[in-house]
Amino acid sequence: MTTSPDTRVLEAGVMMKAEGLAKSFVLHNQGGVRLDVFSGLDLEVGRGECLILAGPSGAGKSSLLRSLYANYKPQAGSVLVRHDNTVVDLCSAEPYEILEVRRRTLGYVSQFLRVIPRVPTIDLVVEPLTVRGVDPAEARERAGTLLARLRIPEALWGLPPATFSGGEQQRVNIAMTFVQDYPILLLDEPTASLDLENRRTVTDLIDEARRRGAAIVGIFHDAEVRAAVGTRSYDLTERKAA
Numbered sequence: 001m002t003t004s005p006d007t008r009v010l011e012a013g014v015m016m017k018a019e020g021l022a023k024s025f026v027l028h029n030q031g032g033v034r035l036d037v038f039s040g041l042d043l044e045v046g047r048g049e050c051l052i053l054a055g056p057s058g059a060g061k062s063s064l065l066r067s068l069y070a071n072y073k074p075q076a077g078s079v080l081v082r083h084d085n086t087v088v089d090l091c092s093a094e095p096y097e098i099l100e101v102r103r104r105t106l107g108y109v110s111q112f113l114r115v116i117p118r119v120p121t122i123d124l125v126v127e128p129l130t131v132r133g134v135d136p137a138e139a140r141e142r143a144g145t146l147l148a149r150l151r152i153p154e155a156l157w158g159l160p161p162a163t164f165s166g167g168e169q170q171r172v173n174i175a176m177t178f179v180q181d182y183p184i185l186l187l188d189e190p191t192a193s194l195d196l197e198n199r200r201t202v203t204d205l206i207d208e209a210r211r212r213g214a215a216i217v218g219i220f221h222d223a224e225v226r227a228a229v230g231t232r233s234y235d236l237t238e239r240k241a242a
């Protein structure tokens with residue numbers, strides 16, 4: 001199945017479900033060495049849940065998150081996503097379907113900001129709203145409110161973020177995703193390079209998203225953040241491929 005109009009393949013409230021997922025890497029420039037990261041992995045996340053991916057360094061947390069976002073193609077299994085009134089399997093979906101799911105349903109915050117150079121910060125945050133038909137003035141208002149909440153000084157809004165500090169870039173990254181109310185959010189250490197105050201603001205944003213019903217899967221190295229946002233934990237240690 002790629003896209004199914006029958007959402008009953010997902011139980012009520014389940015937004016994303018991975019089944020039998022396996023991921024390995026073949027290092028062609030290292031004599032074809034094969035790294036099996038995980039296999040037979042099943043997980044699901046429902047509305048209003050924040051699932052914390054746990055496990056030691058190298059357990060495969062980021063690889064799993066990238067597989068859930070279809071950045072990595074797993075060797076086996078499926079990643080079912082509730083998208084509008086359909087269910088899409090991101091492992092077999094066409095690229096245009098994946099982009100459509102990412103545009104409206106599935107938000108992803110990576111550790112690093114990757115944006116088109118020379119685009120001013122405010123435009124980067126406004127754009128996801130205007131492409132969805134939000135009135136430009138309202139989109140700008142919402143983007144500005146969020147940037148201010150994330151303590152990006154207004155003097156920086158007209159500048160592209162390439163020269164911003166690591167923490168500022170991370171907060172722009174967060175604003176670009178959180179300006180929309182995505183039904184599903186994937187978060188890869190969104191608070192990693194933030195100071196205490198900004199960490200608390202981002203913690204609040206995550207918790208607000210969950211309370212409005214977002215299904216969230218995240219990696220958080222900070223124990224305080226994990227305790228504040230997590231509703232359930234998923235340990236990858238046991239899912240290591242044999």
Ligand SMILES: Nc1ncnc2c1ncn2[C@@H]1O[C@H](COP(=O)(O)OP(=O)(O)OP(=O)(O)O)[C@@H](O)[C@H]1O
Binds near residue numbers: 060062
């Ligand atoms: N693109 C890639 N090419 C080759 N190997 C990779 C790639 N991405 C990840 N790996 C390998 O997969 C394994 C899992 O890495 P991953 O980054 O998913 O772990 P992690 O649990 O997120 O670790 P950390 O907590 O240190 O960030 C590691 O052994 C890593 O070397």
